[in-house]
Amino acid sequence: MNRPLPLSDQANQRLHRVIPGGAHTYAKGQDQYPDDLAPVISHGLAGHVWDVDGNEYIEYGSGLRAVSLGHAHPRVLDAVRTEIAKGANFVRPSIIEAEAAERFLAAVPTADMVKFAKNGSDATTAAVRLARAVTGRPLVAICGDHAFFSTDDWFIGTTPMAAGIPRETTDLTISFPYGDLAATEEILRNHDVACLILEAATRQEPPAGYLAGLRELCDRYGCLLVFDEMITGFRWSESGAQGLYGVTPDLSTFGKALGNGFAVSALAGKREYMELGGLRDHRERVFLLSTTHGAETHCLAAAIAVFDTYTEEGITDRLHALGDRLAAGVREVAAGAGVGDHVLVRGKASNLVFATLDEKFEPSQPYRTLFLRELISGGVIGPSFVVSSGLTETDIDKTIDVVSRACTTYRKALDLADPSQWTGGRPVKPVFRRYA
Template structure:
């Protein structure tokens, strides 16, 4: 049964999703293949299990339809089952997906990618972001002969591999000796980064960071990092998993005009299909190739990295972004949504507590308590009210498939959620509105 939007009442329940979640936990550690999709990220017993999606909407196994934000952890930026992407994929499915030698699709996809991101000179495709970022780190270590990785401490995720996961509260299984080789620098602080590079003089192989997140880079910051990397002889790596295409068709490096040595892309690149990319300077990338005289670097070698249908999806995405001005549309949608949420929050007296942040194409929200501190209980309250109103929104990251009616409905639901938020603030305790345990942060030591 398609109930269009679930009723916005305290009686909103998801019995089939709850049963499906139990089945998931019985067979899959964590009940999902990505921790950020876990049911601990949603109010208790209100974690929808998805049946299918189209455009900006998804349906759960209980028959409820939702307007979806943050689709596929930001990967589905054109909307689900986008016709242009599906058509490109379908054309390849009957032609075989994987061969004993490279397919012509691989060079066509590389040409299309490098035409869209002209700051890079070579590209190698893979299936997920972690493999691409780890390959970039390995290449930097090989090129410099140095052991340490310097990562931006203010950015939440880089890889599932030990060099990063060892720095999180979920470091179980990572040897201490590995952890010691990763050091951190703060975003936006060139002096602190220079101090770090001086302290570990000639030991740091690379600086790796997202060029921008929920805050814009301070004036001159990225150019300053470029200069620091050059002066200290280390490789500058931009993780463009999120900024790629959402900031501009050529990524954040294209928008801000600062060229990294290496960069990694994923998420939006395949509109939900599994494809990522490591791109960068020819002299570095060639170290993972066959046409150089130095020591070989095992850069990326994945059986499924060049599946034809995923590369066809990537080409369709790149073409759509350029020809249809998708990045501009994402910004316009995000600006309208952000303004509406701020107005709704202010009207309900919670403008200092429900806070929208980030670039318009990549909006997140903060839920703050009476003391204006981040609050998981208040986030739980807010998510519960959004879900009950037919809005699935772990963030407010937009897709280009949203229309005016979707935004209008979202803002109506946000206003209703903010009214309840105000009641909780006045009571000094959101607990009566939670109906269960609060949502939890992804990175924590104990389950």
């Protein structure tokens, strides 16, 4: 039975009247959820959220992977309250900027320097600008198998939502396939590339020797290797994917879990490159990152609290354990309902996503809609199965029960080869599309 959401429906109308798309992140849009079943959130605590109608949900996705410790984490909130009482922003750097940078570099020892900002796009775009300045080359190579790198023109121009971006800008970005060193070398051989930018790992482990092979190719062809650690940072390990796999990039970018919901991101890298954006280098300066709010004291305090909590409480191990429990349970109930080849759980245990396949084993937005509707109706919300450490084993077990019921409905839809009577209206839509 669907949950009635009259207040959420009203709130969605309010949001659309004053905010383009009704949300400040496309991935949180109403179109990403079933018709008339897009809750508007009132508040959250640990691994749960409540909507404005008063319904409680077990939450996955955790603020698009930004809240790895769970909502309103007491240690983070205490640090934020203490620091913000001293003032948030000054005309000169605050001492906490040095403290946060030192703590970050202790956690990510493969980097020599770090500069903080507010969102991931700022950091990745700064990395691209720096790579172009270092190499004198305009062309950027992105991993074409990875979903998102920046809201800025150099990346968005490569997506179906390219309106407003000059073709000349888009032509400066090319793509390479993940896991294929030969294809990547062919690109580097035929183009003067400033950098390769990619996530070190996503839903699959990097093939043996792949990341080290990229490192060698970049060295051979004189381009920089940039790891986008927005997701892998503080989920794969406390030092990110580069720490786990033992391959050091020239530059790397962090965010999301770094502040447990507070706005902080980071560009980190080798001193010889980072100093181009500083005051101690004789070479031509790079306007690297200069943001009024980039080093707000309370957000840096949140980051320090995150470092401490991860280290002292073994958060990465907990995320992996919770994810393993969830993945095993979902696979078991999906197989039991006869949809084990249609409802799939993929990815690293700390970063699980689900795939919904139709009767022809093709990815299906209508079946995704059915699945999401069944989850929300059962008190589980999320665009993925990405866990936070705020979840409990009991939360995981309840989620598996809800998934079990959803899989029973899924089987019925497959038998009819028609999920429409369970979608409740239009199917959910992909984020990147040319028209509404």
